[in-house]
Amino acid sequence: MRKNLLANVLGAPVGEPITDFARRGAARSMTRSIEEMAENTKRMADGEAIVSLDTALVDDSFVADRLDQDDEDYVRLRDAIAEHGQSTPILVRPHPSREGRYMIVYGHRRVRVARELGRDVRAVVKSIEDIAHIVAQGQENAARADLSFIEKALFAKKLLGMGQAKATIKAALAIDDTLLSRMLSVAETVPAGIIDAVGAAKGVGRDRWEELKKLVAVPAKAEIAFDAILSEEFLAKDGPERFSHLLAAIKAGRRAPARRQVPQQTxxxxxxxxxxxxxxxxxxxxxxxxxxxxxxxxxxxxxxxxxxxxxxxxxxxxxxxxxxx
Structure with missing residues (x-):
């Protein structure tokens, strides 16, 4: 009985190949559902009750989307909230596995500010599933133009590694197949250690990251890159300047003297x-x-x-x- 039902849904007898038309139809249906979800996420917090939550009860999202935590934008946000209060609530969901706790959908920086200031955080609580969570988190940050190209690329890579469908990732980041493919190519080719050292690099777009990707794909140039990110000159720079310095060092083919590592005590x-x-x-x-x-x-x-x-x-x-x- 199940087999017949499955056959009716797929439009082909069980055991027979599914036609390209059926595949395209299923893909279109899934895409439409996710697009509708994306539209709904834009209004998810509208008209909902705002509550005050103890930040000790609030946990991070199950997927991180930021590299830099102490950039100038964060400092400005913290100062504004300290002076004027938190004007925009965050969105949380009841924690899927920890009773009595909440998971952030979006608003991580506002939670961090509240913790630093010793305040509760203003929030909207909404029961949603993982896919809606991902789409809402991605679209909120995209709408605020908060995430850099490489942060979006890493976000996409993490979601794909968690088994999320590409349609979900595209909806979350509001991108098409071509851009998703390029993002994944950069995130998978450039070594994680280099990305972490460079940081978010706001203002550095797809073309420059693809240029770096092509360079570090050559083992000898990757070695130069790893030397460069340990140099005093590189570490003295911030943000996009680090990226520019690294790119110039690789192109020049010079190996920077390694920086003596000082152990950190915590x-x-x-x-x-x-x-x-x-x-x-x-x-x-x-x-x-x-x-x-x-x-x-x-x-x-x-x-x-x-x-x-x-x-x-x-x-x-x-x-x-x-x-x-």
């Missing part, structure tokens, strides 16, 4: 209840302190106001240690 601290969580990172002469959770903003302000006293106490303790007291 430590973590939190009081009982975790009202504030501190992550400390030290690498060579650089030290950074990152505070998150509810009291992060106030505690950070307190530390900032006490820097002179803290440094004085540090020098006093250092002097005592030298003198052997």
């Amino acid at each position: 430590s973590y601290w939190a009081p009982p209840g975790k009202a504030v969580e501190a992550t400390c990172r030290r690498s060579g002469k650089t030290f950074s302190l990152s505070l998150t959770s509810k009291d992060a903003g106030e505690f950070g302000d307190y530390i900032s106001s006490q820097l002179e006293q803290l440094y004085g106490a540090f020098l006093e303790a250092k002097t005592r240690n030298v003198q052997g007291d």
